[in-house]
Amino acid sequence: DAGVTQSPTHLIKTRGQQVTLRCSPKSGHDTVSWYQQALGQGPQFIFQYYEEEERQRGNFPDRFSGHQFPNYSSELNVNALLLGDSALYLCASSQPGLPPYNEQFFGPGTRLTVL
């Protein structure tokens, strides 16, 4: 059973560009969350998608947007990249239900570098 997968592994962009990161959830999971982990910091919640809708959002600007597809995979889009967007972007998936059944499983992340 494949776990959470993310692509690409690494990405280099320049300021002002746009980027799309992709995530495939663990089998049986229908909820996808995205986190940003800056160097030396803990992950910070960006948003969560469920039933193709953004269900909850953290304290991130509108430059960060997402999408969830009918097969539950998800994309994270970042527009007008800033140097401060350089980070490891983690995707986590979970299954339906309330705690403790909705434990989040994390992917290996996409390392984004903005020059």
Place this chain on the structure above:
Amino acid sequence: AQSVTQPDIHITVSEGASLELRCNYSYGATPYLFWYVQSPGQGLQLLLKYFSGDTLVQGIKGFEAEFKRSQSSFNLRKPSVHWSDAAEYFCAVGFYNNNDMRFGAGTRLTVKP
């Protein structure tokens, strides 16, 4: 302010020695509590979690954690550290009516031979 605090940025222990990593949280209600480990360039692996019940929780790789409500703490322990335990450790909290998780800043563990 609501927060998850890991007071130790970096800890060094000798292989075979015991380990305790500290975690304190500041939230109105008792959250759900987690410890994750992250090796360089990798994602997060769940070590253990606490939702309710017994306050001493056993996890993978020989780790355990104890929830102390009076101290708002959830410290991670291991009786004998192995060189392969060198990594970054994150404490995190989750909530019943929220879908996000809040993470501490992490503690980097170095293991001396």
